[in-house]
Amino acid sequence: MRQRLVRFVFLFCVILTVGIATAQSSELRFCLRSEPKTLNPVLVADDASETVRYLTGGLLMRLNRLTQQLEPELATSWKVSENGKTISFKLRQNVRFSDGTQFSPEDVAYTMQQLMDPALHSPTGDSFRSGEGKVITQVAGKNQIALTFPAPVVGLDKLFDQVAVMSAKSPKKEMAVLGPYYVAENKAGSHLLLKRNPNYWKHDAAGRQLPYIDSVRLDIQQNRDLEMLRLVRGEIDFINSLDAEYYDKLAAQAANMATDAGVSLDSEQIWFNQVASSPIPGYKKAWFMSTNFRRAISESINREDLARVAFRGHARPAVSWVSPANKFWFNDKLQPHSFDQKSALTLLKQDGFHMQDGVLHDRDGHLVEFSVITNAGNKYRERMATMIQQDLAGLGIRLNVVTLDFPSLIERISRSFDYEACLLGLVNNDLDPNSQMNVWLSSAENHQWNPSQKTPATGWEAEIDALMRTQASTLEMKKRKQAIDRVQEIVWQQEPFIYLLNKNAMSAVSTALHNAHPVVLRPQVYWNIDQLTLGTEVARNR
């Protein structure tokens, strides 16, 4: 009897201890919209994998999402050579991977070798490929390493914000990490559980090891309604990115949870097909190639209304291809094109357009009618297209809105060129405008209005080519800024892309989560993951 009693008391104590421990451990929960395609940091190409890399990866330096400045992490200092080919790092000492393996310069060399391995096709590595040849690594002592690239790399230091250092020696390969968390559990289609890295090098001012939160649970949840319900019920702690409609719904229910960080880097734009070989009538090509016509269309679109109605006020009229959210590169001398249908009509008259029974005709008597394609299912773009339809009707222009499934749309804008105008958006993650070389060079495939040109079709495209090459070949920030400012001016004047809006970055954060300061750059909410605390953690600290 006594033995049974002892056993019972022992069991009770064990349950109590486990219970207390569980109650004290803090867990941050949020949702991923899809399963991560890879846990290997050099192969990351999707949002979910990027999230895991951000939470687990240890970087040499990291871009502070609030200040938009680089800050030292595993590299205590770095220096880029004058020719822009070499970067030297001084590394932090006495740092260990999550499995206890020592961090050394060889790990940086190994990571670089993995990134540049042509067999791996690393999307992160692509940004470093400036020319033919191999990357030379020079390890100097215990804590110094220099990487030399075959050709100058523009914005070289900032590219390391995407590079998670991997262990060269650990048997756990890419699962050994230097970031605040490591992947402890991965249940396909259900969730990932990340646990605090016991060897994480960072400490707070009081000397306490970071991160504050013990674990992070990432639930795979595609349904946004359910995600929102779970947030309101307190089952998850934040939603990293909200669209305007969900933001308003949440703000109506729990205003203290909804956060609008302001204008983001993403833009929405419309452009006309200017491909010479496209199967559209010649007179329409002539309209689309006319600067006056494009500017007239631009001036007859009420961007303020688009922002206020289509995006519920959570967007801002766009100026050019660099968003005002990009503090350094934005040309603040430019203003969005104003809504002025009188001025638009004057511009059209200069090209021989005239009104006849309330309908616009060109100089040869053709009725001005064209179609705009956009991707089906995107209600914001459908709304914008319908609103533009009404705006252009004010000028006597008939606009047909056609929504297509995405593959058909891509086929039309990139292969058959069988379209007249297209309304799409650009999701931009990179602050450095050099990342958009593949859009602005006239020879580029993504030069959407007239891609893959052998020689620039217009004088202003030739000027953009020259300016983009200038900024890519110099490391002087002043010169680069001047070149990018001028490109923004040309785009503002010529409007090959008619920029409509820059969307706001919106998030939802539970009141239980502390130290969260949502920003416009991705990842908006958890960019300072190692500083975040939960209500339970705050209580424990008191």
Place this chain on the structure above:
Amino acid sequence: MKWARIAAVGFLVLVSTACLLAQFIAPGSYAHQFRDVPDAAPSRQHPLGTDDIGRDRLSRLLYGTRVSLLLAPAAALLSSLLAALIGGTAGFVGGWVERWVMAATDLFLSLPWLFLLITVRALLPLNVSPFTSVAITFALLGCLGWAAAARVICADARTLCSSDFVLQARASGNGGVRLLCRHLLPNLKPVLYAQFWISIPVFILTEANLGILGLGVSEPLPSWGSLLRELESFTAFSAQPWQFVPLILLVVVVSCFHLALQKQELSA
């Protein structure tokens, strides 16, 4: 049930009249955007409120009902006629004809027709007016929606062919065409009616689904399908019960058609 039938007919007349006189009844144009009051609640100016870009919901409902009430039954009629022709012939002739026709029907049913429709839409010219686009959409639905109904009609026709009264008619010397017109088709009427009425809401909902995929009615023309799409964003967070009016109207109109035609079906 007489009063129910009268009420149903009365309601259908009321809806049809309202649709036909939409330009006089509607508070505004179905396309005009009152951009100062998007997503507004019902008011005297906008009895059913406004949609997400400020268009008057009542006006859109009236014009949308006109489009759907005209074109969805037209598509249903087309598909029912095709089904009657194909299924009826197969069931009546029987033998290898029936086997081959039913095999072709099965093949047709197994086609991923949604993707077929998307492909067809991708091949269509882009500069078509909203009216043309809605006509194309419903014509495609009518042409592709016959297969399931043809199977039912074929089975029914086969059963009728082996029934006593058909045997007696054959014994009395009735030939193929007379047998088909006098004995089979009148007895197939209830099934055809049923298939017709079932097809209407199915086509309306299919058109709504196609809208999401890009093959629906082009903006700014409304249809029941495009109006029902508003319910996509209906969640517990946005309780706007007036958004359900198009759905309620769809259910009531289809029910009224059933009630109104019940007597004819029974007598058939």
